[in-house]
Amino acid sequence: MSGAPEFTIEINQNAYIPMGGHEVHAVAHIRASGQPVGVSGGARGAEVIMVDSSGSMDFPSTKLKAAKQATKAAIDTLRDGTLFAVVAGTGMASMVYPFDERLVPADDRTRKEAKREVDKLRARGGTAMGQWLLMARRLLEPHTDAIRHAILLTDGKNESEREQDLQEALDYCEGVFVCDCRGIGLDWRVDEVRKISTALLGDIGLVKEPADLAADFTRMMENAMGKSVADVALRVRTISNARVKYIKQTYPVIDDLTARRSETGPNAGDYPTGSWGGESKHYHVCLEVEPDEVNPHGRRRPCQISVVLPDGAGGIELAKAGVFAEWTDDEELSTRINQEVAKVTGREKLANAVKEGLQARKDGDEDTATARLVQALELANEAGDEHTARLIGRVVEVEADGTSRLRNNDEAEMELDVESHKTARVGPPGA
Structure with a gap:
């Protein structure tokens, strides 16, 4: 090896x-x-970039423009020899580059050709992420000796296929490739996209500003190139x-x-x-x-x-x-508790409290939502997790006299939902 x-x-x-x-x-x-990122060694990489090209990506048009720039930045990050393809995702999946269903090695020529085709993307149609994933599987499955990875970008809900269709696609893709997922804007469902990232052992992220997408895609691809x-x-x-x-x-x-x-x-x-x-x-x-x-x-x-x-x-x-x-x-x-076990169980309790609080709010149970999110805020403060505490504080307000109320901030709720399962913000246990 x-x-x-x-x-x-x-x-x-x-x-x-x-x-x-x-x-x-x-x-x-x-x-x-x-080995450090950029150093050759180990297995060859195989990459598929799935770009949401549904009609909603034109509202506003900055989303599709940012998606194009991000995809081109990811292509530029590919190491020479890495196999890759770009897929446009609508109510179906279609090849952007190359034109037929296969992967091609990255070099100066193929990068240039791929970026030229990405520039031609237009927003149209619906959203069927299961179809995108099945296309990625067909492209990646033959390359069993490669590090197989995909990026999925979406801005909306999976409205062009049944929930069962997405689940069947995930069952078919599980174990074939890792998929990192990104949502842009506030109209996509975190639970839906997390289902994809969890099943395919990837990461999930919210990109609030279209201008930040290229840097995020570059980081994802650099991380993939380091495997x-x-x-x-x-x-x-x-x-x-x-x-x-x-x-x-x-x-x-x-x-x-x-x-x-x-x-x-x-x-x-x-x-x-x-x-x-x-x-x-x-x-x-x-x-x-x-x-x-x-x-x-x-x-x-x-x-x-x-x-x-x-x-x-x-x-x-x-x-x-x-x-x-x-x-x-x-x-x-x-009764003596190992410090690392205590940290881990505390973090799990925090994540569960956030999950239950946000779900209760979606269900219209504001009393339960407030109680669970206040508990999550207390757990975050006890753990010294300033980042999560700040996110929770944008969703629930606690007055000096101890009274609490929910805030109306959809963006903050979405960001908290995405970030609450991540622990990298506070460093690894044992650090």
Whole structure:
């Protein structure tokens, strides 16, 4: 695996469990020492840029103009030899460059030709993101030896196909490529686009100002160019009387992976982590473990966590570490919470409070919305998360006497919804 990063795993966990307890919490810090952006090595890149070209992109016209500039900036960021294509998304998907359904290597000629075709884009028709994704899959699927990545830009709701159509497209695309998503303006649905980014292990972002889109596309493409190994899995093996209750990615974004387990053997399952370069990702693993009746105070290893590159039946193990359990009747020991576990669980509570508060407001339950968002504000302040606290403060106002009320700010609600699942703003756990 020439050019692939080296992986390490550091486990932070609550060391002791009270007698009769069953839950073991651990945070796995996984780090990959990769190559800097722009340095060749590892697998070849394969990129598809999906640009919303529906009629709404002309209202105002600055959106389509910005989308063109951003797409051209992303094309300029492609390394020589990277396979790529540009797709126009309306109520269907159509090739912008090249003209037939295939990827072409990036070089001076193809970049110039692609940018010339992007300039010809016109806004028309509806929005069917499932069709865009299926086109991206057809383009990327043959290139199994490449780091397969896509960018999806939209400004509206997925009104030209059924919700079931989008879900079926996602099921078909899952595991084939990673997709980063961006919404421009305030007329798109965060839950709809997040469904795409979550299923395809990508990022989601709100671009408030069209003028900021080119810089954002450049950053996304630079990040994609820094990847050097694809389809990495987190493998969790448990002993016979232990099981995984849940597993969540907690950095750089919060994402529940529990339902995405694929069985790989007795008491072993893989969870997808996407493509890697030089970066860190962190995971919260919660186990349910039955105490040992013969040796109730003994220290045991109910779980082994490893980073695996799937390859045939067993895969290639890149790093591994153990999770341990020790029962005690010493209350001081059993109530001692590991600092990293506390940070992670606190951040999860914060994200849940924001999610429930925003949903309650959409449902017209302003009392619940206010209570949950005030709770989220308190959690953000306790965690020292000034960025999230500032976003929440634009949605709910707390007076000096403790009274609170919701503000009317659609843009702030959308930004809070997008940003609340991200943890990069406050730095990685352990920093």
